[in-house]
Structure formats: structure tokens, C-alpha cells
Amino acid sequence: MKRKAMVLVSTMLCSQATTVNALEIGVILDAYHKSESTALGGRTEGFGSSHSELSLSQEIADVATAHLALVGEWNEQESDLELEEAYLQSAALPGGINVTAGRFLADIGYLNATHSHSDNFSERPLLYRAFLGGHYYDDGVGVSWLAPTDRYWRLSAGAFTGDELGEEKSESSIGTWTLSTEFGDDIGDNASWQMGLSYLRNRTQSSAHHDEDDHDDDHDEHGHEGHSHGAEYQGKKLYLADLVWKWAPQGNNRQQQVKIAAEYAYVDDLYGAEVDHYDGWYLSGVYQFDENWATGIRHGRVNLAEEHEHDGDHEWEESRLTETSLMLSWQPTHTQRLRLEYKHQDADHMEGADNAITLHYQIGFGAHAAHSF
Amino acid sequence: MPHIVSKLLVLSLFAVVNTAQALTIFTCEPEWAALSQSLAPEAKVFSATHVYQDPHYIEARPSLISKLAKADIAICSGAGLESGWLPALQKRASNRQVTDGADGMLYLAPFIETIGQHETKFFSTEHVHPEGNPHFHLDPERVSILAEVITQRLQLIDPDSQEQYQQTLIQWKKNWQNSIQSWQQQASQLKGQPVVVQHTSFDYLIDWVGMEVIADLEPAPGVPPTMAHAQSLVEDTRKSQPAAILTNWYQNDRAADWLSGKTGVQHLNLPATVDLKGEINNLERLFDHLLSQLQVAK
Structure with a gap:
């Protein structure tokens, strides 16, 4: 009897080992209405869809995972389809190392590598829109390493062509490279935290001092009108610091959760602009008060510079934009979310600031990738 | 004196053997932590979730990534129960021993018959698992089958202690059968x-x-x-x-x-x-x- 059971179990063991995971297909549809256009990109006025996504994922013989994401955007001014992700990722190399190659989201900051459909607000924070074009993905290679420490500590580095960061093609073959590190842990049964530091070296343009005139020409050509995919405010160096703290009674985040997130960005050795640096920050708090409902507030600011023409002379003037968003979201089922958001902007020496109300609906079908912290 | 030395030697040898044996087991749910600990009393067992948490909705927290990174074996219900968080942990933990398909990644659902299996449609908004109900630890008979499955897998991962796992399982099954009999009386x-x-x-x-x-x-x-x-x-x-x-x-x-x-x-x-x-x-x-x-x- 016992032997029989053993034989049965071992045949099952064998049969399980040979199962091949099928291709996973996922769709996310996004629809919104926004009352006014606001400064620094994000969603445009009227009806539209900002980040609808078709994703395909396939495991390749226990060695790697192939992932592809096609992202569509439609609004009253334009429609656009972008290949946002197309990469191979190793399935755990020895020593806690992971390698990613292809087109993927750069592993910097708290939000950059996360998908925007899991965000708590309908638009990325100001600093992402100003310095990273909302989110920065590019063609390149990335390596990450998880340290064998008791406390979570991860290091990661990436090298990219740089073509997707700005509107222009990069001048060097490695247009950007990144370095980042993150730490995290729990505090008792109810809380957990994570903090990170990142650096992005931008070599897509020649140094600011050499090519000042060149760049001014570019600036005139592209301007700040309409929708832009690239980062509008760039420098040689971008530093990011992030801190996230989450709290849920007994760690049961299905019922209730408080999430506080803050990030700071500093851009140095600016391209074009004749000011010392740009910087920006945001602080957000989200309270999910039962299974279906959440509310949150986010406040942020960016300190930038704008170019003005005075009697034929180009002059740079420091500018500033602050933004406060208030949101209420309802999640009737696991796959759907309806969000109402009010946004208020204040600007100094900058155009386009406005207040807006956005109603945003999102629904997912099929396979849904597991979210990171 | 030589007697003491030899005793010490045996003790230290035992200690060496013991540390080599102490497996680190990561379980997704506390029921498998309890069962694994009974079947491998020497092992260090960690459960990613506890009784006050909904196992469908867990976040891939940094602390869980670190724990999975150090595990020799991970034991989870499967049947889609952990699909919202375990893949993110596996990706970040980069631990070859517990990636899908590795001997150290044990999903239990494929070894028993789940109830409530059904077809799902792609354009469905319901949150259900086609693989069936994953809360099967509440059937004493299925637990009994899964105790054997876990023991088999422990023996595969840690072949030096095969006999020990076998003995522990036999003893466990004897006790479990006795318990089942008394539960059957209550159930009737x-x-x-x-x-x-x-x-x-x-x-x-x-x-x-x-x-x-x-x-x-x-x-x-x-x-x-x-x-x-x-x-x-x-x-x-x-x-x-x-x-x-x-x-x-x-x-x-x-x-x-x-x-x-x-x-x-x-x-x-x-x-x-x-x-x-x-x-x-x-x-x-x-x-x-x-x-x-x-x-x-x-």
C-alpha cells in the first residue's frame, strides 16, 4: 500500500516537472475624461485613453522569460502606438544575479520600473513628467544583484542607447547608464518600508557649454507644444532618492492600507539651460479604507527654467510648478477601477498651469503580472 | 578524559551533520509551514503569510524577497492562489532553487484533485481560478496525501536524511489517522x-x-x-x-x-x-x- 502510494507520488513528481507554461496574454484598457489640459504633459483635455496595454509573456525553457508590451494612447489630438517593452530576462543566474536585455523600463526611482496602471493617481508625479518623460524605457542591458544579507538590499545597473530619453537620437552609442540601490524591511506585523537611491548619467547630448547654440536651435524647433514622449528638462546627471512606507493592520492589505511615498530628484550639469540645476519632489499619501475604496492626496513641485526672448536675446529664467492632486477610487472587482481626481496647479514663469477634474476608468483582462512592492 | 574527548567529538560531528541537514523552508501559507515543520522538525521554516492575511492579496515586500532568496525549498498551494505576488518575489529573489520547474519549488495543487474547477473566459471580470479551490488544506484526506508529497520532495532536496524523513512521515501518518477517526465521529x-x-x-x-x-x-x-x-x-x-x-x-x-x-x-x-x-x-x-x-x- 505504502509502496503504491510512493510510486504514484513519484510519477506525479515527474509529470509536474515537464509541464510547460503557456504564453500569457494580458490586456489593460484605459479610458478617461479630463476637463482641462494641465502643464507638463500627462493626459490631454477631453476624452481619451492614456495607457492601454497589450502584454505577452512566455517562459523559455527555465532559462529566461520573454516579455513584450505594446502601449496605445488615443486622445482628441493624436493617437499613438508604442513598443514599450520587448526584453528577455534571465530566470535567476547563480549568486542572486539577474540580467535583462532588450527594451525595458529603467530600474531607477520608486515608480519608474512599475507599470503606470498600478499607480494610485491618474498621472505620474511632476518630477517624472519633467525629467523622465513620464517613465523612462529604452533599449539596453541591465544587471541586478540581490545581496545575501538578512535585510533586503539590491543593486542594479543598466546601459542604454539613450534614444528614448529625449526627442533626439543620442550622440553616443551608450547614451545613458544607470546605477541604483534599494533597501527595505518590515517594522513589526503592520508596517514595511523601502528606500532607494538612483543615478542616471545622460550622454545623449554634447556638453552644455560646448554646444549652447546648437541646443538653442533644437529648443526652438521642438518647443513645448503638444504631447511629448521625451524628458523635456535634461542634464548630464540625474539623482533620485525615494522612500515608501506602508501600513496595514496585521499586514492584511486587502481590508485596509496606508501608503506614504516620497521622491526627490536633482538634475545637474544641465543641457542648454543657464541655471545651476533643476530639482523636484513629491509626497503622496493613499488610504485604502476597505476592499473597494481608496482616497489619496499628492503634492509636488519642480524647479525648472524657461527660455524667453528679449529683443532678440535668449534669456533663461527660473520657473516653478507645484501640483496638488486629490483622488477617490472605487474598485468594484479585482480587475476594474474607477477614479475621480482633482488636480490644482500653480506656476511661476511657466505657461499652461490649470486646474482639472479627471474621471478615469481602467479594466484588465487575461494574465496579470504580479506587482512589485 | 579520553572518554569525554570522544564524546565531545561525537557531539561536534553531530553538530556538523545537523547544520548540513537544517533545510530552510519557505511556505506561502501557514498551513504548509505547520505541516512541513512536523515532517522536518530540524528545518528552519518561514511562512510568508499568516492567519489574519488574505493569501490572495499579499504584497511582494522586501522582507519576503530576502526570505525567499535564502530558501532551499518553497512550498505553496498553487492553483493560482499566489499568482498576484509569488512571481514578483521569485523574480526579485533570483534564487535558482525556487524558480518554477526547479525541484525546490513545490506547488501542491497538481498532486490532488481540487474542487470547483471551471472554464474561465478571457473577457471575464470575475476573480476566480480555473484551477479550482486552493484552500484544500481543510480536507484531512488531501492533507494526508500532501504530507507524502512534501516528504518525497524533502528527500529529493536533502538525500542525506531520506531515512529520517521517512520515519517522521510514518509516525506522523499514524497520529494523523488516529485524529481522522475522532474527527469522523464529530463530523457524523x-x-x-x-x-x-x-x-x-x-x-x-x-x-x-x-x-x-x-x-x-x-x-x-x-x-x-x-x-x-x-x-x-x-x-x-x-x-x-x-x-x-x-x-x-x-x-x-x-x-x-x-x-x-x-x-x-x-x-x-x-x-x-x-x-x-x-x-x-x-x-x-x-x-x-x-x-x-x-x-x-x-
Whole structure:
């Protein structure tokens, strides 16, 4: 009897080992209405869809995972389809190392590598829109390493062509490279935290001092009108610091959760602009008060510079934009979310600031990738 | 003196052997932590979730990534229960021993027959698993099969201690069979009793005992109770007078309280799994507790 059971179990063991995971297909549809256009990109006025996504994922013989994401955007001014992700990722190399190659989201900051459909607000924070074009993905290679420490500590580095960061093609073959590190842990049964530091070296343009005139020409050509995919405010160096703290009674985040997130960005050795640096920050708090409902507030600011023409002379003037968003979201089922958001902007020496109300609906079908912290 | 030295030598040898044996086991749910600890008493066992957490909705926290990175083996229910968080942990942990397909990644669902399997459509908004109900640790017979599965896998991972695992399993099974006999006696008195549930957490136990689910407070699987749905259950509940309205410790039980108030049927809030830090810290105690609570309600 016992032997029989053993034989049965071992045949099952064998049969399980040979199962091949099928291709996973996922769709996310996004629809919104926004009352006014606001400064620094994000969603445009009227009806539209900002980040609808078709994703395909396939495991390749226990060695790697192939992932592809096609992202569509439609609004009253334009429609656009972008290949946002197309990469191979190793399935755990020895020593806690992971390698990613292809087109993927750069592993910097708290939000950059996360998908925007899991965000708590309908638009990325100001600093992402100003310095990273909302989110920065590019063609390149990335390596990450998880340290064998008791406390979570991860290091990661990436090298990219740089073509997707700005509107222009990069001048060097490695247009950007990144370095980042993150730490995290729990505090008792109810809380957990994570903090990170990142650096992005931008070599897509020649140094600011050499090519000042060149760049001014570019600036005139592209301007700040309409929708832009690239980062509008760039420098040689971008530093990011992030801190996230989450709290849920007994760690049961299905019922209730408080999430506080803050990030700071500093851009140095600016391209074009004749000011010392740009910087920006945001602080957000989200309270999910039962299974279906959440509310949150986010406040942020960016300190930038704008170019003005005075009697034929180009002059740079420091500018500033602050933004406060208030949101209420309802999640009737696991796959759907309806969000109402009010946004208020204040600007100094900058155009386009406005207040807006956005109603945003999102629904997912099929396979849904597991979210990171 | 030489005697003492030889004793010390044996002791230190034993210690060396012991450290080599001490497996680090990561389990997704506390029931498998309790069972693994019984089957591998030497092992260091860590459970990613506990009885107060809904195992469908766990975040891929940094602390869990670190724990999985150091595991020799991971034991999880499977059947889609952890699909919202385990893949993210595996990706970040970069531990070759516990990636899908590796010997150290043990999903238990494929080794038993799950109840409630069904076809899912791509354009469906329900949150259900085609693989069936993943809360199968509440059937003593299935647990018995899975104890063998876990032992087999431990023997594969840690071949030096094969015999030890075998002996532990034999002893465990003997005790478990005895327990099953006493649970069967309790169950016989509950057979045929109707019950109202919230989610399918207790379905395997209800099936094994032979009780009958007459209503579910969830309007659709995985969707939290609504007032309108609870209202629609009042009449049926009054008419059939079930033994109890069952909720578990991680759920919001407002709807169950409300229905209980409307119908006079008792609301029973029970642990859906073992409470590793509390009194009901193994599967034997869990079944004892659940069956005695149901007995009292009846």
C-alpha cells in the first residue's frame, strides 16, 4: 500500500516537472475624461485613453522569460502606438544575479520600473513628467544583484542607447547608464518600508557649454507644444532618492492600507539651460479604507527654467510648478477601477498651469503580472 | 578524559551533520509551514503569510524577497492562489532553487484533485481560478496525501536524511489517522447540516464533513459582499435555518453580522488556517477547533 502510494507520488513528481507554461496574454484598457489640459504633459483635455496595454509573456525553457508590451494612447489630438517593452530576462543566474536585455523600463526611482496602471493617481508625479518623460524605457542591458544579507538590499545597473530619453537620437552609442540601490524591511506585523537611491548619467547630448547654440536651435524647433514622449528638462546627471512606507493592520492589505511615498530628484550639469540645476519632489499619501475604496492626496513641485526672448536675446529664467492632486477610487472587482481626481496647479514663469477634474476608468483582462512592492 | 574527548567529538560531528541537514523552508501559507515543520522538525521554516492575511492579496515586500532568496525549498498551494505576488518575489529573489520547474519549488495543487474547477473566459471580470479551490488544506484526506508529497520532495532536496524523513512521515501518518477517526465521529453529527459561507475558504471541510452550503455572501467569487446581495439571502436563510454563517479571521464580517441579526442564525468567525503564533498552531489543533466550534453552533 505504502509502496503504491510512493510510486504514484513519484510519477506525479515527474509529470509536474515537464509541464510547460503557456504564453500569457494580458490586456489593460484605459479610458478617461479630463476637463482641462494641465502643464507638463500627462493626459490631454477631453476624452481619451492614456495607457492601454497589450502584454505577452512566455517562459523559455527555465532559462529566461520573454516579455513584450505594446502601449496605445488615443486622445482628441493624436493617437499613438508604442513598443514599450520587448526584453528577455534571465530566470535567476547563480549568486542572486539577474540580467535583462532588450527594451525595458529603467530600474531607477520608486515608480519608474512599475507599470503606470498600478499607480494610485491618474498621472505620474511632476518630477517624472519633467525629467523622465513620464517613465523612462529604452533599449539596453541591465544587471541586478540581490545581496545575501538578512535585510533586503539590491543593486542594479543598466546601459542604454539613450534614444528614448529625449526627442533626439543620442550622440553616443551608450547614451545613458544607470546605477541604483534599494533597501527595505518590515517594522513589526503592520508596517514595511523601502528606500532607494538612483543615478542616471545622460550622454545623449554634447556638453552644455560646448554646444549652447546648437541646443538653442533644437529648443526652438521642438518647443513645448503638444504631447511629448521625451524628458523635456535634461542634464548630464540625474539623482533620485525615494522612500515608501506602508501600513496595514496585521499586514492584511486587502481590508485596509496606508501608503506614504516620497521622491526627490536633482538634475545637474544641465543641457542648454543657464541655471545651476533643476530639482523636484513629491509626497503622496493613499488610504485604502476597505476592499473597494481608496482616497489619496499628492503634492509636488519642480524647479525648472524657461527660455524667453528679449529683443532678440535668449534669456533663461527660473520657473516653478507645484501640483496638488486629490483622488477617490472605487474598485468594484479585482480587475476594474474607477477614479475621480482633482488636480490644482500653480506656476511661476511657466505657461499652461490649470486646474482639472479627471474621471478615469481602467479594466484588465487575461494574465496579470504580479506587482512589485 | 579520553572518554569525554570522544564524546565531545561525537557531539561536534553531530553538530556538523545537523547544520548540513537544517533545510530552510519557505511556505506561502501557514498551513504548509505547520505541516512541513512536523515532517522536518530540524528545518528552519518561514511562512510568508499568516492567519489574519488574505493569501490572495499579499504584497511582494522586501522582507519576503530576502526570505525567499535564502530558501532551499518553497512550498505553496498553487492553483493560482499566489499568482498576484509569488512571481514578483521569485523574480526579485533570483534564487535558482525556487524558480518554477526547479525541484525546490513545490506547488501542491497538481498532486490532488481540487474542487470547483471551471472554464474561465478571457473577457471575464470575475476573480476566480480555473484551477479550482486552493484552500484544500481543510480536507484531512488531501492533507494526508500532501504530507507524502512534501516528504518525497524533502528527500529529493536533502538525500542525506531520506531515512529520517521517512520515519517522521510514518509516525506522523499514524497520529494523523488516529485524529481522522475522532474527527469522523464529530463530523457524523454535523452531516447534512446547512451552512451559509463568505467565500469558498471552508468548502473542503464542509464537503468532508458532509454539510451543505446553501448561500455565499460573496455575490461572485472573490467579490466582497454587498448590501443588495446580503438582502437577497435573508429569506432563504430564515427558511432553511442553517447551523451557522461562517466567516474567517481575515475577512470583513459586517455583512455576516447583519445577516445574523436579521435571521437569528449564529455568526461563527473561524480561523481559515493555523495561527502559528497562537494556540491553534498546527493542523491537528485547527481541525479540533473548527469541528468543536461547528458542533457548538449546531
